[in-house]
Amino acid sequence: MQAATAAVADIVRTLTPWDALERGHIAETLRWLSESDDIFRRVKPATPPRHLVSYVVLVDPDSRAVLLGLHRKAGLWLPTGGHVDPGEHPLATARRETAEEIAIEADFTVVGDAPLFLTITTTVGIGPSHEDVSLWYVIRGSRDREYALDPAEFADQRWFPLDAAELPTADPHFERFLAKLTAALLV
Template identity: 65%
Template structure:
């Protein structure tokens, strides 16, 4: 039900503005669009999260959409920039699995409208993250009791993802 409310709010916002891309860091305008790229090992039921330097949270890779960029294109770009891989959208397809509306923390708090894309990974591999953005990464089981301090919607995302996997 909460996700349906977020979708309705997002659609209302999109119908009412063409100012959807961040122009001035960190928060102008608020809200603005973000694409997450969740690196998943579907067989191990694990997600790779990076320790984000600015947010001090364990997060999927991703970032703000550039002016004129579509969410899928931003997801592809962010995978190359932050994980140094060509993303494979073979887990649940190219469409985002999840949509969230989040007020960020900190002195420049703002609202991010985030599309959660899922890409395939292998938990037996180490992935080198962009050191300007992340202090390393770690594979986490979908088990919500072991998740680190992260995006407030991560547990719901993993539930939805787990339901979508065979």
């Protein structure tokens, strides 16, 4: 196992699963990491057909809300983030994507600088589908501050309450992420 893959496996081993699905995703991710070092996207959009992503969720813990953007390619309301570059540490990806897509420095003081959540998702949108293994990082924001999500990536942006009765069409694991985030904020 190459050093970059081993670093990702170390991160994944530290995650406490929220539910049976996340437990399964963690187990499958560890199996995948033990069998391949080809975990970083090399050719857009789908080579290799499963690769690593760092989501970066901007959270205002005081107003209990998250900022999502309407992703142009996926047609879903998503947090910022992106594919982990070959050899890049997922936390470095989270910092880079925050700078690129929100134009701020990432502040990991909500739940720490380790990912809160892990998912495996088959993508939708333009081009061939593939699987994203996503590490969900949480950064601090404020509803009182103006943020401009990268217009090349996002057509719109909105704050959503953590306890929203109705959520937008989002990542299929977003409601589970919100439940885990809400529980983490109560600690």
